[in-house]
Amino acid sequence: MEMEIHTVMAAVMAVGVSIALLTDLTDLKGGVIPNRLTYPLVSLGLLVHIGLSLSSGDWAPLLSSIEGAGIGLGLGFLVHLFGGFGGGDAKLLGAIGALVPKPLPPLIGTSVLFPSLPTYPISTIVVLMNGLVLAVPFVAGFALYSLAKGRGVIAKEVPVSSLEEGDIPNQTVYKSGSSVEAGGSPASEDAEVYGDPLDSQGFDRETVALLQDLAEKDKAPSTLEVRRTFPFAPVIATGTYSMILFGNLYLRLLAALL
Structure with a gap:
């Protein structure tokens, strides 16, 4: 049963990553993440977890998906209120939470520190942290390039x-x-x-x-x-990919420094 669940989740992630790539393109090209991409992601996440709940006789997977979507959406709109994310970015983060509410075991290496964290639907927090960690060098490079060209950074x-x-x-x-x-x-x-x-x-x-x-x-x-607008869809997508591959990069960096 556990193997079947991992197979289903792998298939869900494959579809989710494919749609996330489309959001990258639309955000980079037009600065917009359309609802026609985020809403199907939310629906897919909920439907898959309904199926998992029905097959196991346990409603925990569906509740976890709902909680993950709520945490992602709430976190996204909190950033949105402070002028960070756009509405589409917030909905994309909520969709990731519905698809993968709990952090999965990383494909490369092992989880470090706080091994109990994956039991909670906090994958969107990991996604956002990973994305920001990986975005730092690119943002710094963009800022230096803008300053060198005599352009405003902000x-x-x-x-x-x-x-x-x-x-x-x-x-x-x-x-x-x-x-x-x-x-x-x-x-x-x-x-x-x-x-x-x-x-x-x-x-x-x-x-x-x-x-x-x-x-x-x-x-x-x-x-x-x-x-200046900053496309956050690539940050969210990169955070998702890195979570799948490496787990929580922030905790890995923290463990390396301790």
Whole structure:
């Protein structure tokens, strides 16, 4: 029975990794992870664990999948609220939790430290930690490259005519009298705010159209600073692959340093 479960989970992971690769491509190309990729992943994870529960007569696998999805989604949206993940990234992390709620034994090497951790549905925490550990050198390289080219690491200046839905301003954009200002603080608490750096949703479509119209009438800046977007789908996918192969990289590094 245990061998059958491992076979099923291996097949699930193969499908999950294939779909995760597609999310990498869509995130890198367009900065979006569509629901048509994340929702089937969640459904697949739940259906597989329903099957495991029915075949074993134990509802623990299904409950674990639900908990894993909840932890992944909650963790993802927590990062989303602080301006990190986009909504698609959060849903992708929840989908990984539904597919593989508990960390699997690594294919290479053995688990280190805290051997009881795999009994809890915390695979998404391991995925996120692994992804961030592996992303550090790439982020550092990108930062050095941007500085060498004289570009902003966190933000870039773009023409208002090129603004897109979802762009996050690096400064507060607000109405001041009959025009629009960027930077500083509104003179009044009742002033209309068009863009807030702390709002991870960014500009909506109507606001983009309004700002572009006002810029054409010289009532808004012709350029705005917007946050550089970082595709997190590859971070999540890399964290998943490394968890399958090596387990918890953070704990491995910690064990190596102790």
